[in-house]
Amino acid sequence: MRNPKKLISLLLTLTLAVGMAAGFSTAAFAEGENGTYTMFMRSTYVDWIKELNWYDVAEKNTGIHVEYVPGPEEFSDCYSEVDQRIISDTLPDAVMTKLTQTNVYGPQGVFADLAPYIAKYAPNLQAYIDADPTYKALVTSDNGAIYALCKETPIFADFIGYRVDMFQKAGVDASAIVTVDDFTNALRALKAYYGKDNANYYPLCGRDAVVRFAAWFGAASNISATESNGIYVSGHYKDGSVDIMADGAYKMAETMKTWYDEGLINPDWVAGTMSEADWEAAMLNGNGSVFYDYYNRAQWFMDNGGPDNDPDYQMGVLNFLKDADGNPLKVTTSLKYNDECCTAVNAKCSEDKIKTILTFIDYFYSDEGKVLANYGVEGESFATQADGSKKFIVDYSKEESTPAGEKRWSFLSDRLTVCKPVDNTAFFQWNSPLIAEAAGRLLVPENLMTSYVLKFTEDQSKELSNLVAAVYDAEMAGIVSFVTGDRELTADEWAAFQGEMNALGLSRIEEIQLAAYQATYGTK
C-alpha cells in the first residue's frame, strides 16, 4: 500500500474487529467422545484436584476423564457465572452450583432430573440416597426430581488455638481454662505479661467476623421443628451465627466489651480492619496468643513460619469451654451436606453423557471408590492393620507441603472434588498429630450442635436473600458498636437493637426458615 497511514488504520481496524469477535465467541462444549465430560468448578478446587494422586487412579479405574472448566475463585462469583452461562447457553455438561439455584432452574428445564438415571446407572449412589432420608429429602424436589447432588462434608468445628510456649512463659495453665471466665482471666494474665512491653500485643486475635463466640454463651442461631432463632442460612450455620434474642447474646456482647476495654482482644479485629495476613502476622510474631478459627489453623502456623520465627514456637488446641455447672457449651459445626457445593447436570446432555457423569460419581459410592477417595491405594498411601483398620503410610506434613501444582497424596475432604461419601475417621486421621489428637478429643457428640440444611422455594429464597442482605450486616455492625462502646450497652439499648433488627426483617427471616425446616424435615 502506498500510504503507510492507510495501512496502519486498516490494521488497527482489523485488530479491533478481531478483538471484538474474540470477545463474542462462545465457548463450545461439544458432546465429546465417550468417557469424558466437562464440568464447571471453582478454580481453586480445580487446581487442587489436579494435584491429587488418588483422583488420577479414579479416572484410570473408571476410564472416565473430566475436563474441568475453571470458574472464579470466590464462591459467590461462581454462582453468578452459572447464571451467566445459563443466559448465554454456555453451560458445560456438569456444574458446581448451589441447591437454591438447582431448585429454581431445575424445574425450568436447565438441569436434568437425575432421579431416573441414578436408578438406572448409579446403583451405589441410589443405595446411598435410599439409606439416608435426610439426604434424600434435601436433594429431592417437590415433584420427585433430583436436580443436584450435594457434597458430603466432614463434621468439624472451629478450634481454640493457642501458643503453648507463650502460655507457659506467662504462667498460664491451659488445662485450667474451663469456663468463659477462666478464658477471660487467662487473657488478662497474658496481657499483663506480654502487654507491658508491647503496646501492640492483644492476646485474642483473628480474621473476618469477630462475632463468632455466640455458642460459648448459648446464643448461636438454631432451628428445630418448632422454632427458628437467628439467621440460619448458608454461610451462617457456623461462622457469624448468633441469635440476638437469646439471653446469652447480651452476655456475649458484655464479655466481648470487657475484652475490648481491657485490651484483651485485638481492636482492629473487632473493628473489622484486620486482614487474614494481619492475623497470621500477629500470631507468628508474638502479637497474639489465642484464636478461635478453622480446625486445622493451629497446625498451619506450625508449618508456615512459627518455629522459624521462634525456636520455642508451639501451637496447641484448648478444650472447648463449659458452663459454670460443668456442662459442655455446644459449638456450631459444619454441615454434613454442603448445599453450596452441589453437582448438577446440563439438561441438554444426552443420556450417554448423563450415564458417563453418573458412572464416574457412582464409582466413589462403591466400596472400592470409598477406600480410594478416603485412604488412597493400599501399599502406596495406606496399609491395613491386623484389626482391619487402615493407617496412612505417607506423611501428612510432607505430602501437604508439596509445592502447589505437584502431585501428592491428600485426603482433605472438606473441599469439593466430586460428590462422594466422607469417612470422618480417615479425614481426621489425615492430619498432623496435633490436629488429629484435638479432633479425637473435641469432636464428640456432646460438644457439637447439629446443623441442618434448609431447602427453600424460589419465592422464599428471593425474599430471604433480600432480607439477609439488609439484616445480617446491620446485626454484626450493631453488636460491634456495643463492643466498641459506640453504642452504650444497657438492657434498654439492647432491647432497642433487637427491635430495630426485627423491624428490618429478622423476625420474618426466622418465619421463613421455620417454614423451610418444616417443609424439609417435617413438623416433629
Added chain:
Amino acid sequence: MNRITESPSSPPIKRPTLPQRALKDLSKNHRLYLLMLPGFLILILFKIGPVGAMWIAFQNFSAAKGIFHSDFAGLANFTRIFHDPYILVLVRNTVILAVLSVVVVFPIPIIFSLFLNEVQNKKVRGLVQSLSFLPYFISAAVMVSILATLLSRSSGLVNNLIVAAGGKAVNFMAKPEWFRPLYVLLEIWQTFGYSAIIYIAAITAIDPALYEAAEMDGANRWKKMWHITLPGISTSIIVMLIISVGNIFTVNLDRILLMYNQSVYSTADVIQTYVYRIVFQSTGFPDYSYATAVNVLKSLIAFVLVTGVNRIADKVADARLF
C-alpha cells in the same frame, strides 16, 4: 465581490437526495467509518443495548427463561422498594456521599487549574499537571491500600505523628464519622488532576488579548483570574456540573467495598452495596429484578436532577448541556 448567480435560463441545480449524499459521504470517508465501526458497535452493545435489559425490573426474571420469557411482574418490584424498611437508610447514605462528592470534589480541579494557569514556568506547570494526573491510573485497590497503610492504627504515618504529639492512635478506617471524609479525600486524590484537564483546555482557548487589555487597565493577577479566566471557563464548569449531578447516585462501588467494614457500616452502606449483596453475594437465589428496579429508580431520580440543573443553568447562566 463576485457573486455566483444562476442564469434564469439555466436548468435548476438538482440537489442530491439524502441517500445519495449519504452514499457519497460513505464512499468518500469509508476508512473513517470503518475505524468508527468497532467503537460504535461497542457503544450499541455495551452501553445502549443493556438499557433495554432494564425491562427485567418489571419481571420476575429467571436466567433460564431469559428476558423474553420471564414472567411479567408489573410495578411489583418498585412497590417493594417503598415498603423496604432499609431503603431510606441507603438513600440517605448515598445522597450524603454523593452531595459531598459534588460539593467538595467539584471545585477542587477548577481552583487547581486556575492556579496552575498562573505558573509561569512551562516545565514546572507540565510537571505539576502530569503528577496530578497520575493517580487517575492507580486502581481503587491500590489507593485504598495506600490510605490504609498511612492510617494504620499500629504503624501508620498519621498515627505515629499523633502518638508522637502525645495523642492516642485512632483507627480511622473503622470510624463511621471518618468514612465520608476519607472517601471524598480519595475521590479528590484520584480525579482532580484528570478533571482539571478540561478546565486547563478551556483556559487555553481564552483570547490572550483579553489579558493584555486587562493588564493595560492595571488589573493584577487575581483580578485577571476572577474577571477573565473564571468567566472564560464558566461554560465548561456548568457542563461539568450537570454531568456531576447526573452521576450523583453513582458512587465508586469498588472503593466503598474496599473501605467497607462492620464498623463503618452505618455510613458506608449505600444503594450500590445493598444491590451488590442482593445479586452477587446472595445467600439464596439472587433477586435480579428487584436489584434492577432499585437501580432504575436511582437512574430516574438522577435524570430528573440532571434535567433540573440543566434548566437552572440555562436560566441563570445562559448555558446548557442539552
